Amino acid sequence: MIRTAKAHWEGNLKEGTGTLSTQSGVLDNTNYSFKTRFEENQKGTNPEELLAAAHAGCFTMAVTSMLNAKGFTPTKLNTEATLTMEGLNITGMHLNISGAVPGITAEEFSTITKDAEKNCLISKVLNIPITSEVHFEI
Incomplete structure (x- = not known):
């Protein structure tokens, strides 16, 4: 069994944004960023x-x-x-x-x-x- 996921990022660390996608499609260009990772009440995952x-x-x-x-x-x-x-x-x-x-x-x-x-x-x-x-x- 092999499972894959992909990350895409644009911009610098603090102001840039990225997306995450999984092989299954459950995550499909799901937003993540510095803010969703380190600040509360932000829309997106980490x-x-x-x-x-x-x-x-x-x-x-x-x-x-x-x-x-x-x-x-x-x-x-x-x-x-x-x-x-x-x-x-x-x-x-x-x-x-x-x-x-x-x-x-x-x-x-x-x-x-x-x-x-x-x-x-x-x-x-x-x-x-x-x-x-x-x-x-x-």
Whole structure:
């Protein structure tokens, strides 16, 4: 499997603008800029936001896979990934998951999510502290 994405940029760093596109077409000339990256309330995306989204998606799918392997099917899982930065360094990622899984205990759900925290594909490539918080819904 090979996945691709493209970035295009015009202008200097602070005033220039760019676009991001993905092979799937989900991102199609999506705006990004210095302002969308470092200033609040700007329309567009940024690499850090996309990394958090990728991690949230990967982690949630890993939890689902691990649940399925144990014979459980979630009725819902919701994950929020929060990336933290200090200066120009990404210093951590926090995964906050809530889920409803019939037939499983809160302890089993927590154990599975902690395993996924360490072993989803995105977690494995990040060289930063990763933490998670679990909210089990009945």
